[in-house]
Amino acid sequence: MYIICGLGNPGREYAATRHNMGFRTLDELARLLNAPVMQLKFKSLVGETRLAGQKVILLKPQTFMNNSGEALREAAAYYKVEPENILVIYDDTDLPVGSIRMRPFGSSGSHNGMKSVIYQLQSDQFPRLRVGIGSKGLLDMRDFVLSRFPESEQEAVESSIKQAALAAKCFVEEGLQEAMSKYNTKKDKPPKHKRVPGTEPAAEASEAKAEDTVE
Numbered sequence: 001m002y003i004i005c006g007l008g009n010p011g012r013e014y015a016a017t018r019h020n021m022g023f024r025t026l027d028e029l030a031r032l033l034n035a036p037v038m039q040l041k042f043k044s045l046v047g048e049t050r051l052a053g054q055k056v057i058l059l060k061p062q063t064f065m066n067n068s069g070e071a072l073r074e075a076a077a078y079y080k081v082e083p084e085n086i087l088v089i090y091d092d093t094d095l096p097v098g099s100i101r102m103r104p105f106g107s108s109g110s111h112n113g114m115k116s117v118i119y120q121l122q123s124d125q126f127p128r129l130r131v132g133i134g135s136k137g138l139l140d141m142r143d144f145v146l147s148r149f150p151e152s153e154q155e156a157v158e159s160s161i162k163q164a165a166l167a168a169k170c171f172v173e174e175g176l177q178e179a180m181s182k183y184n185t186k187k188d189k190p191p192k193h194k195r196v197p198g199t200e201p202a203a204e205a206s207e208a209k210a211e212d213t214v215e
Contacts, residue, residue, distance in 0.1 A: 002051075002172050003081050004029065005059040007068050007090040007113040018133040019145040021091040021161070022113075023060055025131060028165035030058055042078065043071040052173040057081075065113040069120030076121065083126035087171055088117055089164060091145065095132025098156030099185040100164045102129045104176055110141075127176055131164050132185075 006026030014020055030037045035049035037058050047058035057079060061071035076086060090113055095101055105125045108114035118124045134153075135144060149157050167183035 001055045001057075001079060001081055002085045002087065003057045003059055003072070003075055003079065004087045004168050004172075005061070005068075005072050005075075005089065005117075007065060007088065007117075008060065009065050010060075010062045014146070016148050017146050018149065019065065019091055021131040021133060021157075021164075022089040025089045025129075025161050025164040025168070026058055026060055028161050029168050032165055032169060033058075042074040044075065046075070051169065054172060056172055065116075067116055068113040069116035069118070072117055073120035083121060083123045086121075086126045087129060087168055088114070088126065089129045089131065089168065090114060091133045092130035093133055093135035093141070093145065095130055095134075095185070097132055097134040097149070097153045098160050099132035100129065100160050100167060101132075101184050102127065102167055102171070102176070102180045127171065129164055129167060129171075131160050 004026065006022035006024075008014065008020035008023030009017070015023075026037065030047050033049045033051060033056070035047040035056075035058055037045045037047035037060055039046045039048075040062075042059070043061060043063050045060040045062060049056050049058070057075060059072065059075055061068040063071050072086070072088070075081075090111060092101070092109075092111070094109070104127050106128065107124060108118050114128070133145070135141075163183055167179050170179040170182060
């Protein structure tokens with residue numbers, strides 16, 4: 001069994017912002033799988049389907065970005081899904097627009113949604129799929145991630161969403177390594193296997209909750 005979770009902020013005002021690439025990718029995946037994400041459960045919008053003989057839960061947390069982990073933790077506990085079978089999809093300012101990157105585990109970086117996920121799961125040992133949104137350094141980071149893509153980037157944005165949805169599908173059908181090989185825009189060096197220190201996630205989560213919930 002798998003959970004595929006896209007991170008974003010609920011509400012029309014955030015729908016087309018850079019920070020909602022996780023939601024947009026999950027919507028595209030739901031379209032591919034004919035699995036509407038409409039049921040309200042686990043503080044999320046949820047869809048269910050079967051793929052490659054496996055039950056797959058599609059999850060869009062409705063908690064706003066900084067508390068995304070609360071919703072994912074509830075779903076993972078209910079279905080008893082291990083971290084290696086949880087794929088989290090989210091935006092990344094370190095990747096250029098149009099790029100996607102899947103990895104087996106890693107840190108949260110500066111992403112508050114991922115800080116919440118790691119804290120709530122008490123693990124960083126789960127696959128993640130990052131969708132590039134660029135970072136021009138022209139705006140405050142909060143303003144930048146909550147901004148919309150200009151017309152000149154729309155084609156690359158739509159392409160990356162489609163590729164990311166296919167990568168997520170491949171993850172379930174063929175496994176993580178095959179998905180990385182087929183869909184990663186750039187090759188990753190294998191990250192060092194490191195568990196999250198017991199005190200660090202709590203500190204990060206506290207800092208994230210103190211900030212605006214949409215970051």
